[in-house]
Amino acid sequence: xxxxxxxxxxxxxxxxxxxxxxxxxxxxxxxxxxxxxxxxxxxxxxxxxxxxxxxxxxxxxxxxxxxxxxxxxxxxxxxxxxxxxxxxxxxxxxxxxxxxxxxxxxxxxxxxxxxxxxxxxxxxxxxxxxxxxxxxxxxxxxxxxxxxxxxxxxxxxxxxxxxxxxxxxxxxxxxxxxxxxxxxxxxxxxxxxxxxxxxxxxxxxxxxxxxxxxxxxxxxxxxxxxxxxxxxxxxxxxxxxxxxxxxxxxxxxxxxxxxxxxxxxxxxxxxxxxxxxxxxxxxxxxxxxxxxxxxxxxxxxxxxxxxxxxxxxxxxxxxxxxxxxxxxxxxxxxxxxxxxxxxxxxxxxxxxxx
Numbered sequence: 001x002x003x004x005x006x007x008x009x010x011x012x013x014x015x016x017x018x019x020x021x022x023x024x025x026x027x028x029x030x031x032x033x034x035x036x037x038x039x040x041x042x043x044x045x046x047x048x049x050x051x052x053x054x055x056x057x058x059x060x061x062x063x064x065x066x067x068x069x070x071x072x073x074x075x076x077x078x079x080x081x082x083x084x085x086x087x088x089x090x091x092x093x094x095x096x097x098x099x100x101x102x103x104x105x106x107x108x109x110x111x112x113x114x115x116x117x118x119x120x121x122x123x124x125x126x127x128x129x130x131x132x133x134x135x136x137x138x139x140x141x142x143x144x145x146x147x148x149x150x151x152x153x154x155x156x157x158x159x160x161x162x163x164x165x166x167x168x169x170x171x172x173x174x175x176x177x178x179x180x181x182x183x184x185x186x187x188x189x190x191x192x193x194x195x196x197x198x199x200x201x202x203x204x205x206x207x208x209x210x211x212x213x214x215x216x217x218x219x220x221x222x223x224x225x226x227x228x229x230x231x232x233x234x235x236x237x238x239x240x241x242x243x244x245x246x247x248x249x250x251x252x253x254x255x256x257x258x259x260x261x262x263x264x265x266x267x268x269x270x271x272x273x274x275x276x277x278x279x280x281x282x283x284x285x286x287x288x289x290x291x292x293x294x295x296x297x298x299x300x301x302x303x304x305x306x307x308x309x310x311x312x313x314x315x316x317x318x319x320x321x322x323x324x325x326x327x328x329x330x331x332x333x334x335x336x337x338x339x340x341x342x343x344x345x346x347x348x349x350x351x352x353x354x
Contacts, residue, residue: 001110002045004117009049018129021165023302028122028134032114032159036104042157045114047121050160056145060152065198066142068097071301074119074134074161074354076126077342082119082134082354085340087112089258094138097194102151103140111138112352118159119354127163130341135164135302167303172333174309174325175216175298177232179281180206181314184223185230185253192230192253200234207233217298219311221281222253229279235298235306236260239284240328242292249276259299263332265348281313288318295326304340305333 009029016026027050034045061067072090075083091108098105115136119126126134138159142152166172183206186192191199206218217233230248231237236257238247245267250256267274287293288311296308307330309323320326338344339351 001107001113002043004045004047004114006047006117006121007049015125016163018127018132018163018165021127021132021163023164023167024135024162026163028125028161028163030118030121031161032118032157034114034157036155036157038153042104042106045110047118053156053158055141055143058145058147060142060144060146063147064142064149065196066101066103066152067140068094068101068103068194068196069137069139070094070097070195072136072138073164073301073340074126074136075340075342075351076128076133079342080128081342082123082126083340083342083351084112084115084119084136084354085352086258086262086350087115087352089261090138093195093256093258094140097196098140100191100194101196103142103155106157115159116352116354118161122161123354125161125163132163132165133340135162136160137162164302167306172305172307172325172330174307174320174323176214176310176312177217177219177308178210178213178215179311179313180210180218180220181226182206182209184226185220187223188252190223190253193250193255195255203233213312215312217306219281219313227280227282229281229284230254232298232306232308235300235303237296237298237308238263239279239287239293240295240326241284241287242294243273245272245274246279247274247276248279257299259301259304259336262336262348262350263299263305266332266335285311285313285316285318288320293318293320295329296320297326297329297332299332304336305329 031050070090091111095105140157143154144152220230222228298306307325311318339346
């Protein structure tokens with residue numbers, strides 16, 4: 001592990017009040033940077049004052065979108081200590097994304113230690129109010145100044161931090177989602193299973209259509225048959241149908257969510273039958289019409305758990321659990337956030353003390 005250098009910021013920002021945090025609006029005083037040079041590897045890890053990054057206009061990232069990122073959080077527990085939630089899993093997934101985008105891999109254990117040091121420097125930025133956390137955004141961009149479709153010879157890794165409140169203005173209240181039947185998010189063999197900006201840019205048009213029609217999120221169907229449910233917006237999606245938990249299988253076009261994996265571990269331990277399989281929109285809406293669709297929710301780092309209260313697919317409309325959060329959805333949210341904020345024991349070893 002290469003030695004980390006720290007350059008303190010000369011001027012510190014005023015910290016926002018917890019009630020105005022929102023999501024992704026404020027950023028801390030420092031950031032982490034590390035460079036990659038072909039033939040030398042990853043080098044010069046450093047914590048520096050937060051600020052603009054200078055890039056040549058011909059940098060590969062601008063023209064060929066060679067970049068990846070992650071999303072994770074740090075939490076202030078009830079005892080005042082700071083904890084991360086499954087950071088090694090996030091950095092393993094970052095490396096999986098790097099493999100797909102031809103970006104050199106990093107040592108995951110080193111990244112965890114660098115992140116811990118960055119958070120120690122910014123400890124005062126970790127909010128303590130219930131429902132708040134410190135969002136962590138690691139990202140890697142291709143920086144070589146050259147036009148031509150090829151993998152870059154140089155890269156920059158950065159980690160920035162943002163104190164946040166609820167991801168959705170609705171908070172934990174159920175959201176309305178619209179089944180997208182025009183645009184496609186991903187196909188097997190593509191980049192649907194990695195976190196790269198192109199996936200999200202391609203989702204914006206459908207998201208804007210849904211928002212204009214009064215919906216919070218889009219429910220994506222598979223890109224080949226346009227029949228099978230895949231993800232909801234920027235999250236994985238799970239359904240309780242006739243007592244069973246059903247979620248789309250990870251077949252290469254669905255992001256392998258860490259919150260999703262945590263949900264499935266909890267649900268299996270609670271005795272639920274969990275099915276990871278293809279789920280057709282027709283089956284989903286038929287279950288709703290027969291009264292068998294009991295609960296539905298999205299899962300992801302940003303929102304943790306987002307209950308779904310209504311769904312629209314063409315002319316078909318479904319209200320789930322009378323538009324209210326279900327008991328199981330609430331239990332998952334309470335358990336996961338309880339572990340993250342230290343209100344409940346962590347028998348899985350998911351949390352890492354900073």
